[in-house]
Amino acid sequence: MNGTADVSAIDATDVARRLGTSWVLRGITLRVAPGEVVGLLGANGTGKSTFLRIVATLVRPHAGSLRVCGHDVRTVPARAREAVGYLAHLPGLYDDLTVRENLHFAAAMLDRRRADAEAALVRVGLERAAEQRVRALSSGMQRRLAIARLVLRQPRVALLDEPYSNLDAAGIELMNSLVSEWTGDGVAALIVLHELAPAVGVLDRTVTIVDGRLAPNVHDHQRHAGAMLRVTG
Amino acid sequence: MPWRDEWRRARAIAWKDLTAERRSKAVFNSVIALAITILVLFGFALGPDAQALRDAAPGVIWLAALFAGVLAFNRSYQTEIEGGALDQLVLYPGGRRAIFAGKLMGNFVLVASTLAIVVALGVILFQVDLPAQWLALVAILFFGCVGLVTLGTLYAAMASRSRVREVLLPLLLFPMLVPVLIAAIQATKSLLGGDLMHDAGAWARLLAAYDVIFVAASFLAFDFVIEV
Secondary structure, eight states, X not given: OOOOTTSOSEEEXXXXXXXXXXXXXXXXXXXXOTTOEEEEEOOTTSSHHHHHHHHTTSSOOSEEEEEETTEETTTXXXXXXXXXXXXOSSOOOOTTSBHHHHHHHHHHXXXXXXXXXXXXXXXXXXXXXXXXXXXXXXXXXXXXXXXXHHHHHOOSEEEEESTTTTOOHHHHHHHHHHHHHHHHTTOEEEEEOSOSGGGTTTOSEEEEEETTEEOSOEEEEXXXXXXXXXXXX | OHHHHHHHHHHHHHHHHHHHHHHHOHHHHHHHHHHHHHHHHHHHHHOSOHHHHHHHHHHXXXXXXXXXXXXXXXXXXXXXXXXXXXXXXXXXXXXXXHHHHHHHHHHHHHXXXXXXXXXXXXXXXXXXXXXXXXXXXXXXXXXXXXXXXXXXXXXXXXXXXXXTHXXXXXXXXXXXXXXXXXXXXXXXXXXXXXXXXXXXXHHHHHHHHHHHHHHHHHHHHHHHHHOO
């Protein structure tokens, strides 16, 4: 959580990606500063999640350049990967392991202590469900466990794909408090959203993908105020 | 020490796979059922001739292990893909080879357990006498299993992102496994046929050489196989 002020957390220039013969993304240019929270909006199928997966180094761009914390995702994807934490639409958990075992596995993979995993468990309020198998959890609790894994990861760039889905009011509050904590530590966040309402208190600005490009109107939000302050473009 | 980090990650992946399998038994039960079915069907097909059964036993045992292994290899990545866990797995820091090593260890335990049961059943059903050099037989089974699991784990990763992975894996894997299977079957046949490690030893050395080549090549190739 030590973002460097003079290097953009995300620096994308004309990032494009095609699916088969059609271009899903036609040229996304976006800079996100350390500690900044950007909401990514757009209709279904406009490529929001694809862009997030490109930033996460899970999908390669077919054109354009992209740096994450100064690391080029094409030439040094492993370095870029170390900086990101990705909360995907699917939780990515192991159904036959318990909640605790899932986090201990993540701790082993991330070279964290088991005590850190236990702390993450408490942070998301799953300590009472620690011995339950994941397949017995509700989708909301699975979401919380995926968030705990993200907490354990301590990313410098948090990539959140519809993080509020399946979460109740307390879960939404938890997610927002985590985002606020992270940004206070210089962590940038790029959040794919279908609804603006749950995130409006933490967003610095929103951008919208239309026809594979960022729409010219970019709304800037003042964090915690929930009010739209400026419209540019 | 980077290699210690990689080793820790590999062990974590193997532990995760084996713990999940120990609880669900989803793969083991189906793999064992398939292996037993193959043994019994070949037994019926070959008829009551005891010598014919004994001659065919090494081939049938390795074919049963091969078909059962394919189920296990496919399943080891399917569980990662179904819930989106593969994305998280490849996003963990460190080299991708730790993923291969972890999957390899997990699959090896599963296939080796299956092979042990298949051999025990094969000895009974095909009326095979166990050789006096049973440690040599264990060594040949070990080397054969390493070759089978190494290539199976690599090619299952290659096929894992395809929608037709169940069909694709055997198409990719079987031709590559021909040298391993020939060496394993011949070594097992020589040993069960009372060979005093002459032919069996030569085949076992060839099998070990294949293992070294395939393990090294698979570790080198895995980064490219799993990379987006």
